[in-house]
Amino acid sequence: MRFLASVNGNVLVAGLLMGGLMLLARPAADGPGLFKANCSMCHGTDGKGFQALKTPDFTDPKWQASVTDKQITEVIKNGKKDTAMPAFEGKLKNEEILALVAYVRSFGSKKK
Ligand code: HEC
Numbered sequence: 858m859r860f861l862a863s864v865n866g867n868v869l870v871a872g873l874l875m876g877g878l879m880l881l882a883r884p885a886a887d888g889p890g891l892f893k894a895n896c897s898m899c900h901g902t903d904g905k906g907f908q909a910l911k912t913p914d915f916t917d918p919k920w921q922a923s924v925t926d927k928q929i930t931e932v933i934k935n936g937k938k939d940t941a942m943p944a945f946e947g948k949l950k951n952e953e954i955l956a957l958v959a960y961v962r963s964f965g966s967k968k969k
Pocket residue numbers: 892895896897898899900910911912913924928929932933937940941942943945957958961
């Protein structure tokens with residue numbers, strides 16, 4: 858029993874260490890940087906969009922209220938059919954897409 862308990866303890870400590878190292882090794886996805894590099898040419902660095910491209914104004918509370926996080930995630934992953942909005946699945950990692958969803962949402966809370 859005692860032996861088992863100490864083995865379990867070691868496994869637990871090793872597991873925690875590994876988890877901690879993996880977290881350290883993985884940089885948090887940079888929402889603003891990703892947006893600038895992949896989205897701002899069509900959505901504007903300020904997220905307000907361009908009339909000529911028919912991109913929505915992410916700072917508009919009405920737009921923010923009209924979409925769910927899930928919809929934003931799907932649109933970034935799969936693009937929007939019959940529009941210029943491209944699909945980013947396979948180009949961006951899941952966590953990068955999630956960081957972009959959060960960044961798109963953050964435009965709604967910025968008064969400009
Ligand atoms: C080539 C231009 C282009 C690029 C690049 C682009 N988009 Fe879009 N996006 C569009 C257009 C055009 C629309 C509007 C589609 C429509 O008519 O509903 C759109 C719509 C959206 C919408 C709103 C969808 C909805 O249902 O209202 C979101 C969210 C979005 N884009 C996020 C992004 C993000 C995040 C990126 C970068 C990873 C990105 N877009 C890159 C052109 C682009």
